[in-house]
Amino acid sequence: MTIEEAAQQPVSVIVACLHEEDTIRECLERITRAMPNAEVLVVHGGRDRTYEIAAEMARENPHIVPIKNENDQGKGHAIQVGIGRARYDVMGQFDADLQFAPEDLPALFLPILNGEADLVIGSRFMAGSDTSGYRFSFFRTVGNWIVNGWVSLMSGRRITDVTTGSKAWTRAAIEKIAFKDVKFVYEIEIVMYAIRRGLRVKQVPVRYHNRQGGVSGHGKGWNELKSIIRTGFKLLWRATEIRFERL
Numbered sequence: 352m353t354i355e356e357a358a359q360q361p362v363s364v365i366v367a368c369l370h371e372e373d374t375i376r377e378c379l380e381r382i383t384r385a386m387p388n389a390e391v392l393v394v395h396g397g398r399d400r401t402y403e404i405a406a407e408m409a410r411e412n413p414h415i416v417p418i419k420n421e422n423d424q425g426k427g428h429a430i431q432v433g434i435g436r437a438r439y440d441v442m443g444q445f446d447a448d449l450q451f452a453p454e455d456l457p458a459l460f461l462p463i464l465n466g467e468a469d470l471v472i473g474s475r476f477m478a479g480s481d482t483s484g485y486r487f488s489f490f491r492t493v494g495n496w497i498v499n500g501w502v503s504l505m506s507g508r509r510i511t512d513v514t515t516g517s518k519a520w521t522r523a524a525i526e527k528i529a530f531k532d533v534k535f536v537y538e539i540e541i542v543m544y545a546i547r548r549g550l551r552v553k554q555v556p557v558r559y560h561n562r563q564g565g566v567s568g569h570g571k572g573w574n575e576l577k578s579i580i581r582t583g584f585k586l587l588w589r590a591t592e593i594r595f596e597r598l
């Protein structure tokens with residue numbers, strides 16, 4: 352299949368969001384333009400207008416499915432809800448803050464649609480990635496470097512971007528992966544379990560930009576440092592646990 356053909360396929364794109372009213376409209380416009388036959392599940396866990404904007408757009412475009420996640424427990428939980436509602440067997444996750452480019456989605460899905468992978472990681476840190484529109488803070492650079500290095504060590508496979516918001520998988524793969532965490536740690540669970548359970552994992556380069564609106568859950572400055580350290584340790588610990596778990 353070519354990339355143009357991949358762009359026409361029916362797949363499910365899960366967009367977890369928490370207060371992304373600044374970017375959700377453009378995000379959905381660009382996703383539905385890049386993949387016009389995709390179903391886009393917008394799983395909103397907050398109280399701003401993100402859900403209303405998605406619902407309004409859904410009236411014009413039935414491919415958009417707005418979901419109000421009443422008992423939202425975190426991003427992992429929202430993705431879990433999206434998987435439960437997904438109509439197609441090829442699906443993926445995509446962040447709402449437009450740090451990733453919706454135009455990269457066909458290339459993300461292509462290895463799965465071609466039957467070459469069970470999980471695809473849209474990587475910000477490999478040959479061909481473009482992060483020129485993003486300024487990584489020092490903490491994040493070091494944090495990403497440590498987490499990706501540790502997961503590579505624990506899984507025995509060079510993984511360049513564990514926490515990327517752009518990933519694709521098959522229904523069979525995600526059922527086998529069976530991640531449990533409801534917050535951010537599920538990202539590492541997906542990658543570690545996929546490798547440990549013998550699934551075919553592929554990495555493709557993506558573009559990455561500064562947030563196009565909204566606020567970071569990590570905060571700024573000192574709070575960002577504390578949040579990155581806390582999240583980082585949880586990720587490292589969970590990767591280690593899965594490495595030694597009996598499957």
Ligand SMILES: Nc1nc2c(ncn2[C@@H]2O[C@H](COP(=O)(O)OP(=O)(O)OP(=O)(O)O)[C@@H](O)[C@H]2O)c(=O)[nH]1
Nearest residue numbers: 367368369394395396425426429446447448567568
């Ligand atoms: N439903 C739901 N979505 C969430 C939650 N936390 C984050 N998200 C969404 O998940 C995606 C990624 O979260 P981000 O806050 O952008 O995480 P990040 O990219 O690591 O960090 P920053 O962009 O710097 O904040 C975004 O679309 C968020 O709106 C949550 O608790 N519930």
Ligand SMILES: [Mg+2]
Nearest residue numbers: 446448450562
């Ligand atoms: Mg983000």
